[in-house]
Amino acid sequence: VERERRPVIGFLTDFGLDGAAATCRGVMLGICRDAQIIDICHTVRKYSVADGSFILTASLPYLPAGVHVGVVDPGVGTPRRPVAIRAQRGDILVGPDNGLLVAPAESLGGVDAIRQLENRTFWLTGTSATFHGRDVFAPVAGHLSVGDATFEELGPTLAPDDLVRLEAPQNRVAAGVLETAVAYVDSFGNIRLACGPEDLARAFGVVEPGASVVAVFHPSEGPERRDAARFVTTFGQVESGSALLYVDSSGRLAYADNQGDAAARLGAGTGTAVRITRAIDRAET
Amino acid sequence: VERERRPVIGFLTDFGLDGAAATCRGVMLGICRDAQIIDICHTVRKYSVADGSFILTASLPYLPAGVHVGVVDPGVGTPRRPVAIRAQRGDILVGPDNGLLVAPAESLGGVDAIRQLENRTFWLTGTSATFHGRDVFAPVAGHLSVGDATFEELGPTLAPDDLVRLEAPQNRVAAGVLETAVAYVDSFGNIRLACGPEDLARAFGVVEPGASVVAVFHPSEGPERRDAARFVTTFGQVESGSALLYVDSSGRLAYADNQGDAAARLGAGTGTAVRITRAIDRAET
Amino acid sequence: VERERRPVIGFLTDFGLDGAAATCRGVMLGICRDAQIIDICHTVRKYSVADGSFILTASLPYLPAGVHVGVVDPGVGTPRRPVAIRAQRGDILVGPDNGLLVAPAESLGGVDAIRQLENRTFWLTGTSATFHGRDVFAPVAGHLSVGDATFEELGPTLAPDDLVRLEAPQNRVAAGVLETAVAYVDSFGNIRLACGPEDLARAFGVVEPGASVVAVFHPSEGPERRDAARFVTTFGQVESGSALLYVDSSGRLAYADNQGDAAARLGAGTGTAVRITRAIDRAET
Numbered sequence: 045v046e047r048e049r050r051p052v053i054g055f056l057t058d059f060g061l062d063g064a065a066a067t068c069r070g071v072m073l074g075i076c077r078d079a080q081i082i083d084i085c086h087t088v089r090k091y092s093v094a095d096g097s098f099i100l101t102a103s104l105p106y107l108p109a110g111v112h113v114g115v116v117d118p119g120v121g122t123p124r125r126p127v128a129i130r131a132q133r134g135d136i137l138v139g140p141d142n143g144l145l146v147a148p149a150e151s152l153g154g155v156d157a158i159r160q161l162e163n164r165t166f167w168l169t170g171t172s173a174t175f176h177g178r179d180v181f182a183p184v185a186g187h188l189s190v191g192d193a194t195f196e197e198l199g200p201t202l203a204p205d206d207l208v209r210l211e212a213p214q215n216r217v218a219a220g221v222l223e224t225a226v227a228y229v230d231s232f233g234n235i236r237l238a239c240g241p242e243d244l245a246r247a248f249g250v251v252e253p254g255a256s257v258v259a260v261f262h263p264s265e266g267p268e269r270r271d272a273a274r275f276v277t278t279f280g281q282v283e284s285g286s287a288l289l290y291v292d293s294s295g296r297l298a299y300a301d302n303q304g305d306a307a308a309r310l311g312a313g314t315g316t317a318v319r320i321t322r323a324i325d326r327a328e329t
Numbered sequence: 330v331e332r333e334r335r336p337v338i339g340f341l342t343d344f345g346l347d348g349a350a351a352t353c354r355g356v357m358l359g360i361c362r363d364a365q366i367i368d369i370c371h372t373v374r375k376y377s378v379a380d381g382s383f384i385l386t387a388s389l390p391y392l393p394a395g396v397h398v399g400v401v402d403p404g405v406g407t408p409r410r411p412v413a414i415r416a417q418r419g420d421i422l423v424g425p426d427n428g429l430l431v432a433p434a435e436s437l438g439g440v441d442a443i444r445q446l447e448n449r450t451f452w453l454t455g456t457s458a459t460f461h462g463r464d465v466f467a468p469v470a471g472h473l474s475v476g477d478a479t480f481e482e483l484g485p486t487l488a489p490d491d492l493v494r495l496e497a498p499q500n501r502v503a504a505g506v507l508e509t510a511v512a513y514v515d516s517f518g519n520i521r522l523a524c525g526p527e528d529l530a531r532a533f534g535v536v537e538p539g540a541s542v543v544a545v546f547h548p549s550e551g552p553e554r555r556d557a558a559r560f561v562t563t564f565g566q567v568e569s570g571s572a573l574l575y576v577d578s579s580g581r582l583a584y585a586d587n588q589g590d591a592a593a594r595l596g597a598g599t600g601t602a603v604r605i606t607r608a609i610d611r612a613e614t
Numbered sequence: 615v616e617r618e619r620r621p622v623i624g625f626l627t628d629f630g631l632d633g634a635a636a637t638c639r640g641v642m643l644g645i646c647r648d649a650q651i652i653d654i655c656h657t658v659r660k661y662s663v664a665d666g667s668f669i670l671t672a673s674l675p676y677l678p679a680g681v682h683v684g685v686v687d688p689g690v691g692t693p694r695r696p697v698a699i700r701a702q703r704g705d706i707l708v709g710p711d712n713g714l715l716v717a718p719a720e721s722l723g724g725v726d727a728i729r730q731l732e733n734r735t736f737w738l739t740g741t742s743a744t745f746h747g748r749d750v751f752a753p754v755a756g757h758l759s760v761g762d763a764t765f766e767e768l769g770p771t772l773a774p775d776d777l778v779r780l781e782a783p784q785n786r787v788a789a790g791v792l793e794t795a796v797a798y799v800d801s802f803g804n805i806r807l808a809c810g811p812e813d814l815a816r817a818f819g820v821v822e823p824g825a826s827v828v829a830v831f832h833p834s835e836g837p838e839r840r841d842a843a844r845f846v847t848t849f850g851q852v853e854s855g856s857a858l859l860y861v862d863s864s865g866r867l868a869y870a871d872n873q874g875d876a877a878a879r880l881g882a883g884t885g886t887a888v889r890i891t892r893a894i895d896r897a898e899t
Contacts, residue, residue: 049647054636060516063384066339066369070392073365077334077393084636090517091588099633106748108647109642118588121563173563175578178391231630232660278691278743293745303661303688308796345801348669351624351654355677358650362619362678375802376873403873406848458848461862463676 050080051189052110056100057177058088059115060136064175068113068182071168075186082107091118093144094210094314098228100148102294111185113137114148114175121173126161127178127207128188128198136188136195138181141202143210155204162199167246213238213315215256222247226261226307226316227296233305235312237297244275244297248322251275256323259299263311271310272323273299289320335365336474337395340512341385342462343373344400349460353398354455360471367392376403378429379495379599383513383521385433389420389581396470398462399424399433406458411465412472412492413483419472421480423466426487428495429513439482440489447484498523498600507532510548511592511601512581518590521599522582529560533607535562541608544575544584547594556595557608558584574605620650622680623757626670627747628658629685634745638683638752641738645756652677661688663714663883664780668798668806670718672864674705678818681755683747684709684718691743696731696750698768699775706758706765708751711772713780732769783808783885792817794885796831796877797866803875805882807867808889814845814867818892821845826893827859829869832882841880842893843869859890 059065065086072079074081084103088096096116104112117124117140123137125141137145138161150154161180164171168231171179186290187193196298213225215238227238244251251257261269279302282288287306292298299318300306307313338357344350350371357364368387375379381401389397402425403407410426417438422430423446434440446465449456451472456464470610471539472478477547498510500523527534534541539559558572564587567573572591577583584603586593623642629635635656642649654673656668666686674682687694687710695711702723707715708731719725731750734741736757741749756764783795785808797808814821823825824844831839842855849872852858857876862868869888870876877883 051642051648052643054640056633061370061372062516063341063388064515067391068368069367069389070337070388071340073367074391077337077365080647082636082639082643085631085633087631089813101641102632103637106637108644119565121429122565172578174575184829230634231632267500275335280689288746293742293748318607346655346657347801348626348655348673349800351652352673352676354652355622355624355673358622358652362622362650392624404850407850434706459860463863477626 046222047084051078052074052108053081053185053189054084054100054104054107054110054112055081055086056084056088056096056113057086058090058092059086059177060240061086066178068115068177071178071182072113072186072189075183078191079186079189084264088116089314092116092314093118093142095228097113097147097210099146100145100239101151104148105151110132110175111136111138111188112148113181113185113256114144115177116140116144117142117180121188124208125202126176127202128159128161128195129207130156130195132156138185140176140190142210146209147148148208155207157195158202158204158207159195159198160200160202163197166193166198201291215239215243217243217246220247220321222320224297224320226314226318228314229307229312233307233309234298234300235293235310235318236292236294237299237318238280240296241291243285244320247320253277254281258321258323259275259289259312261312262307262315262317262319266311279303282305335363336361336368337393338364338470338474339369339385339395340366340371340391340396341369341373341381341398342371342400342487343372343375343377344383344462347372349462353400353462356463356467357398357471357474358494361475362466362473364474365526373401373417374599377401378403380429380513382429382432382495385430386436389433389437394419396421396423396473397433398422398466400462400466401425401561402427402461403427405461409493410487411461412487413444413446413480414468414492415441415443415480417441423470423473426493428493431492431494437554439452440492442480443487443489443492444480445487448482451478451483498602500524500528502528502531503544505532505606507540507605509582509603509605511597511599511603513599514597517585518592519583519585520592520595521577521579521601522584522603526576526582529605532605538562539566543606543608544572544574545604546595546597547602547604549601551596554595562589571609620648621646622678622842623649623755623759624670624674624677624680624682625651625656625682626654626655626666627656628662629656629687629747630744631656634747638685638747639811642683642751642756642759645753646760647892649756649759654738658686659884662686663688663712665798667714667715667780668693669715670715674718675721679704681706681708681758682718683751683755684714685747685751686714686796687712687746690746690869695772696746697772698729698731698754698765699777700726700765703725708755708758710746711778716777716779725777727765728772728774728777729765729768730770730772734768736763736768749855765895773820785809785813788811788815790817791889792890794867794888794890796884796888799877799883802871803877803879804862804868805877805880805888805889806862806864806867810866811861815891816885817890823847824851828847828891828893829859830856830889831880832887832889833883834886836881839880848875
């Protein structure tokens with residue numbers, strides 16, 4: 045974190061828009077008045093650690109190095125550990141040890157060191173049992189940003205193996221078949237998949253632009269949905285309302301409708317299983 | 330307000346997310362380019378002065394002292410007065426005199442002095458009849474923050490008794506019964522009550538952790554809802570989906586479902602009457 | 615753009631609230647750490663270039679002169695041109711050439727000069743096909759703001775006639791009849807019309823305050839809706855729940871319900887045709 049320029053604090057929660065995030069911003073700015081807080085998202089699906097982790101992972105590499113606070117914390121007030129994770133790029137990620145911060149740290153070059161937050165010098169006095177965003181994570185981020193706390197002072201060291209990790213979807217690749225899962229549904233209803241173009245290549249070899257694929261979505265409720273799409277580069281290459289499979293702006297595979305909400309149409313949400321095959325009837329190509 | 334550090338402006342409205350709040354931010358930054366604006370909430374339930382007041386009251390004590398603008402103003406353009414209220418902590422609250430700002434000022438140590446906004450030197454020229462946030466409140470906040478207006482220059486003095494006040498819910502406490510009301514429903518659906526743990530103690534004496542209570546909600550429409558909860562410290566102390574009564578992060582009583590939306594389940598909204606008793610059948614404890 | 619004060623960047627998209635806008639903010643601040651980014655709106659109705667243009671046009675005149683980024687871009691990745699438009703006031707507007715930025719530039723004194731974005735020196739390396747907000751528009755705005763890119767360096771000149779323009783609604787004025795269209799529905803449900811009080815005067819001559827009008831809305835689906843309103847100055851001059859016709863804070867005509875959602879009640883959306891006449895039965899006046 046550079047000290048001569050305004051320190052950056054990225055900030056993501058599932059607090060919604062009604063004042064809790066602002067309360068934390070107030071705490072951070074009360075400690076580090078010059079901070080440049082970047083609100084990443086405060087409308088993470090309530091309690092969805094996986095969604096929060098996805099959003100942080102997609103955005104943090106594009107933020108300046110800094111201290112970042114992530115709070116999706118259904119276990120607040122229970123013995124889950126509060127942690128700070130230093131990434132290889134130099135960022136420090138502050139939040140609960142529930143898997144939220146691991147993939148984001150990996151997107152910043154990997155986990156460099158971890159501290160369990162125990163030093164109450166850097167917390168608000170009178171810590172509540174239900175709002176550690178305000179009472180623990182925000183003040184720790186403020187003190188790190190203004191420079192009156194060091195990473196090492198936050199608490200004892202943890203090893204990378206100590207961290208809670210989210211269960212990653214298992215992709216299965218066979219000749220002509222790619223089985224994966226929905227990693228995230230973005231605000232457009234675009235379905236971000238838990239696999240990349242390299243998985244597609246392993247399943248199908250070279251997939252020529254414009255090729256047809258068939259995707260079968262298995263929602264947790266209701267019948268499976270079978271859908272056809274073209275593998276293209278961008279939305280405008282298919283008709284408005286038609287489906288496309290593409291490499292998204294994070295370099296992963298995604299499935300979308302041009303100017304439509306594919307996730308709503310197909311009943312897909314985080315974790316939905318997806319099976320992709322090449323279209324048999326090449327006449328439609 | 331410190332002058333050597335970036336001045337803080339807290340900002341809350343019911344304007345929604347589509348540009349009106351940004352217009353006001355533009356006005357404030359045009360006058361005080363270095364302001365650190367903290368957007369507290371712009372999705373206050375439309376016209377709900379009580380909800381806006383609750384959110385300001387919960388958040389402002391955690392913001393640095395500064396100038397704060399609150400605009401939930403169904404009476405814009407009518408003779409309701411525009412005011413600035415100086416709080417004991419040193420903050421100046423700017424907005425309509427409709428009750429919105431009184432409880433927030435009390436949360437900052439109490440009302441110190443009040444001015445009616447009359448000096449148009451600090452307003453935009455060509456004041457509209459429907460957007461005083463942009464034309465009156467934002468520029469006044471900007472001028473106060475940059476230091477080219479003083480509180481005393483804003484207009485004539487008002488007395489605290491002159492202020493419009495919101496009607497506070499009347500709590501009724503009897504042996505074994507606590508009658509109160511919903512003060513606010515937060516974005517998680519947690520039901521914040523208009524009473525504190527001291528009221529609970531007056532009704533029941535010492536309530537041991539884990540004790541069972543019965544809450545009856547009387548929505549304005551539909552039948553009353555009877556519900557059981559445990560009195561605990563934090564969400565994780567009850568099963569996922571179970572109800573809890575707890576002391577929230579503002580030190581007040583609240584009623585919630587662990588990882589659920591209690592307000593939706595129970596039909597509770599701001600003002601809903603609530604009656605809490607101890608569970609008779611202690612077998613369930 | 616002044617260089618001695620923090621540079622302002624206005625920012626509007628239809629990206630929603632889940633991290634894409636923050637990613638762009640991160641890119642801008644990575645290049646220009648001291649920027650004062652004003653988030654104008656990120657919940658523009660998906661793909662609605664007209665809505666985005668309306669919001670920019672209403673807000674930008676109240677922001678300090680600066681660089682402003684607008685991204686409502688259903689054609690991302692297709693040959694639609696990325697552009698920068700310099701307005702007479704000195705602002706530079708950055709975004710797609712799809713009509714989004716023309717009316718906003720006119721609200722800032724008119725179009726002064728246009729450059730097609732071609733100089734990849736000021737883009738991120740590895741430009742994606744689906745996220746030009748992050749890869750093209752944000753970095754260009756950052757470089758312009760920090761001063762290491764000039765407008766002239768961005769790419770070749772375009773002429774004003776080269777710009778794509780939105781089709782403007784045609785108002786028709788006859789004696790006693792004003793035919794217009796809905797320009798925008800704001801977050802309150804107030805119906806902003808594509809005409810001004812001068813059109814009302816051309817249709818009806820002097821309209822006295824309190825006069826009754828009849829408005830007929832022709833939604834694209836469903837039957838037309840006939841409604842009566844008073845022509846007044848502000849909301850509080852009609853009963854709560856009653857309709858009013860008024861001159862809004864941008865100086866245009868608007869139709870609303872006092873403390874109600876007129877657009878929902880009347881089925882009005884952007885583009886809905888509206889026909890306004892004077893009420894025949896003056897007994898209701």
